[in-house]
């Protein structure tokens with residue numbers, strides 16, 4: 001019997017891709033893999049091709065093309081390489097494209113999927129942060145659906161009955177008038193209680209150890225600075241068509257509640273669940289149904305106490321910078337995102353201190369880059385300028401070192 005849904009996984013070798021494919025592995029009668037894309041891990045991609053039998057696989061790094069082809073030469077599977085070829089894969093009609101590439105590198109393929117009118121389960125928040133205006137405009141134009149995978153947005157998606165994954169920002173179908181605001185929760189990351197003077201000596205090893213979630217390196221550092229939550233506020237703005245003042249954030253270290261929707265009648269609907277990305281991914285994959293994938297029982301009695309606090313802006317300046325960028329609008333979120341990617345990399349390579357991440361982002365925003373982001377070419381141009389500024393700041397910035 002043919003599987004119900006054909007899926008394409010962009011970022012198949014990453015944390016999100018692996019979780020999505022774990023769900024496919026368990027539910028072969030429901031999902032079949034049409035295509036897989038990875039960045040440079042051709043061994044990992046070849047192994048996935050052998051297991052899931054996609055019709056086509058793509059590797060971004062063209063220098064790995066022939067090695068990849070050799071590894072899967074006995075399979076009935078096309079092998080392509082390079083950015084354009086990988087983006088083309090996202091246009092092949094399927095029931096669901098899972099966008100799990102990390103960073104703005106995910107934008108070309110997300111845009112290609114959107115302009116092909118696909119249904120896209122998006123984890124790649126950086127694309128929405130930097131190119132939210134053009135992506136949502138194209139989604140409306142081409143009838144693409146963008147379903148959130150990020151756990152907090154997926155939680156809001158589940159709580160907000162009026163928002164059913166229609167075109168992003170579609171106020172009429174999204175019944176925006178019925179809600180007062182939404183709330184995304186944050187764990188606070190590994191440094192929620194660390195004395196602030198000790199932030200200067202935080203190591204990359206400590207920063208990537210998230211207390212609740214197992215994730216890729218970049219997003220783990222973003223969680224430690226709470227830039228991740230700031231990016232998520234911007235992501236929520238584009239996904240749900242809400243202004244900054246309608247997107248609240250609470251630090252909730254137990255991570256039992258992931259998101260809440262506050263309605264005008266005084267009701268608040270909250271989504272609770274464990275900290276396993278398979279829950280939100282499975283909801284997006286099975287939507288509008290649900291998938292029984294064997295989630296661990298969720299023991300509220302064992303958690304016993306749920307606490308909430310406001311975000312401390314002195315401790316988490318990156319969160320404030322992201323909020324300010326959303327409110328400033330224009331190119332600011334794209335500049336923020338680019339500078340943050342450069343700064344996080346520099347931190348992971350030991351070139352700047354943990355506190356240097358916010359300093360680099362702040363200084364890059366202050367350079368006053370300007371432009372209009374009506375196309376993805378324009379987004380990439382601003383992104384490149386911001387990266388250059390951030391790289392220069394890192395190169396000459398003893399001020400950012402510990």
Ligand SMILES: NC(=O)c1ccc[n+]([C@@H]2O[C@H](COP(=O)([O-])OP(=O)(O)OC[C@H]3O[C@@H](n4cnc5c(N)ncnc54)[C@H](OP(=O)(O)O)[C@@H]3O)[C@@H](O)[C@H]2O)c1
Nearest residue numbers: 011013014015016038039040041060101105123124215216
């Ligand atoms: N992990 C989570 O729990 C989580 C939760 C919420 C949201 N997200 C978001 O989901 C996205 C992915 O995060 P992750 O943690 O899964 O990252 P990750 O583990 O680092 O995986 C990234 C994936 O993207 C691929 N990739 C990188 N550059 C590429 C390119 N230019 N072209 C094609 N593929 C490329 C990588 O391939 P290679 O392996 O070949 O390098 C890998 O498959 C991020 O935007 C993140 O913010 C993640």
